[in-house]
Amino acid sequence: MVDLGIPQIPLSLAPRRVSRQLRLGHDDRAVLVGGGAPVSVQSMTTTVTADVNATLQQIAELTASGCQIVRVAVPSADDAEALPEIARKSQIPVIADIHFQPRYVFAAIDAGCAAVRVNPGNIKEFDDKVGEIAKAAADAQVPIRIGVNAGSLDKRLLAKHGSATPDALVESALWECSLFEEHGFRDIKISVKHHDPVVMIAAYRKLAAACDYPLHLGVTEAGPAFQGTVKSAVAFGALLAEGIGDTIRVSLSAPPAEEAKVGIAILESLALRERRLEIVSCPSCGRAQVDVYKLADEVAAGLDGLEVPLRVAVMGCVVNGPGEAREADLGVASGNGKGQIFVKGKVVATVPESKIVETLIEEAMRLAEEAVEQGLTGKPEVITA
Numbered sequence: 001m002v003d004l005g006i007p008q009i010p011l012s013l014a015p016r017r018v019s020r021q022l023r024l025g026h027d028d029r030a031v032l033v034g035g036g037a038p039v040s041v042q043s044m045t046t047t048v049t050a051d052v053n054a055t056l057q058q059i060a061e062l063t064a065s066g067c068q069i070v071r072v073a074v075p076s077a078d079d080a081e082a083l084p085e086i087a088r089k090s091q092i093p094v095i096a097d098i099h100f101q102p103r104y105v106f107a108a109i110d111a112g113c114a115a116v117r118v119n120p121g122n123i124k125e126f127d128d129k130v131g132e133i134a135k136a137a138a139d140a141q142v143p144i145r146i147g148v149n150a151g152s153l154d155k156r157l158l159a160k161h162g163s164a165t166p167d168a169l170v171e172s173a174l175w176e177c178s179l180f181e182e183h184g185f186r187d188i189k190i191s192v193k194h195h196d197p198v199v200m201i202a203a204y205r206k207l208a209a210a211c212d213y214p215l216h217l218g219v220t221e222a223g224p225a226f227q228g229t230v231k232s233a234v235a236f237g238a239l240l241a242e243g244i245g246d247t248i249r250v251s252l253s254a255p256p257a258e259e260a261k262v263g264i265a266i267l268e269s270l271a272l273r274e275r276r277l278e279i280v281s282c283p284s285c286g287r288a289q290v291d292v293y294k295l296a297d298e299v300a301a302g303l304d305g306l307e308v309p310l311r312v313a314v315m316g317c318v319v320n321g322p323g324e325a326r327e328a329d330l331g332v333a334s335g336n337g338k339g340q341i342f343v344k345g346k347v348v349a350t351v352p353e354s355k356i357v358e359t360l361i362e363e364a365m366r367l368a369e370e371a372v373e374q375g376l377t378g379k380p381e382v383i384t385a
């Protein structure tokens with residue numbers, strides 16, 4: 001057995017909150033959400049949904065990036081008409097995102113979408129339509145996400161609370177749930193999104209304590225890639241560490257595949273998903289005897305696409321280098337323009353700085369092949385930097 005050095009779920013993470021389980025989809029593409037299912041990563045297309053080819057192309061890119069559920073916007077009749085083909089051809093479950101027009105909810109259910117997201121704050125006469133929607137969704141076994149958003153909170157609640165407070169967001173969500181519950185419908189997941197992680201965390205904590213519906217985590221309008229990644233990682237990290245959250249969507253002003261990658265990285269960081277390539281590299285300092293930034297970038301690029309979990313240490317000097325390199329599956333501790341290469345805690349070679357990257361990649365490939373022989377995961381593949 002190859003010991004890949006991947007940790008078990010740390011004891012400091014709280015147990016997952018107990019939630020109802022939903023099934024998104026009816027065939028082998030289905031994804032379970034809640035009820036102990038692994039936390040899933042989702043994103044949303046940015047194409048015009050009516051442009052079926054462009055939308056399916058983006059869904060294929062998202063699927064390749066590891067995204068497990070995709071949401072498409074349905075603002076027009078043309079978009080609604082495109083749903084059957086998109087739902088049929090997508091490799092992952094498709095959720096229709098409906099604002100304003102209840103009739104598109106029925107179109108999405110008829111189209112074979114895996115779920116429908118409704119925004120109770122802006123669906124016209126939504127409360128009057130809940131009975132019909134609940135019946136159609138129950139008949140087709142299509143879950144509904146009640147997606148409350150700070151920017152489109154129900155005006156009645158905005159007036160009552162003065163702003164989109166955690167209480168206002170939660171009250172809106174639970175009110176809409178109660179309308180569905182009156183019709184016996186409970187295949188619901190909920191989101192209460194806010195752009196401020198502090199408000200968002202408080203809202204989800206309250207919601208988690210008040211119901212057993214699975215929760216879709218999101219910091220809405222989180223910002224450009226850097227800011228949005230930080231906000232999402234902080235907010236999701238706080239909640240997931242408390243066991244709260246069943247599916248996540250990182251919202252970035254960046255291509256959707258980037259959202260999926262960040263979501264996956266957040267789950268890997270919390271050991272809620274098997275870690276793949278993990279580079280343990282030092283920040284460098286005045287003691288560094290090699291160019292650590294360049295080395296770390298080249299090793300990361302050279303091992304991009306590796307399908308096995310691997311921890312690789314890239315360290316700049318002998319202070320912490322040997323210790324970290326020894327603890328990793330593979331590592332280099334640098335000094336005097338040379339690198340000591342460690343594999344599974346043992347020094348296997350000392351090479352000049354110019355050979356460090358290629359030696360690490362060779363050793364990584366060897367370890368990956370061993371792991372594949374052990375049946376641990378798919379075939380190793382390296383993209384040359």
Ligand code: SF4
Nearest residue numbers: 282284285288316317
């Ligand atoms: S490993 Fe060495 S070079 Fe890197 S940060 Fe630590 S002391 Fe500095």
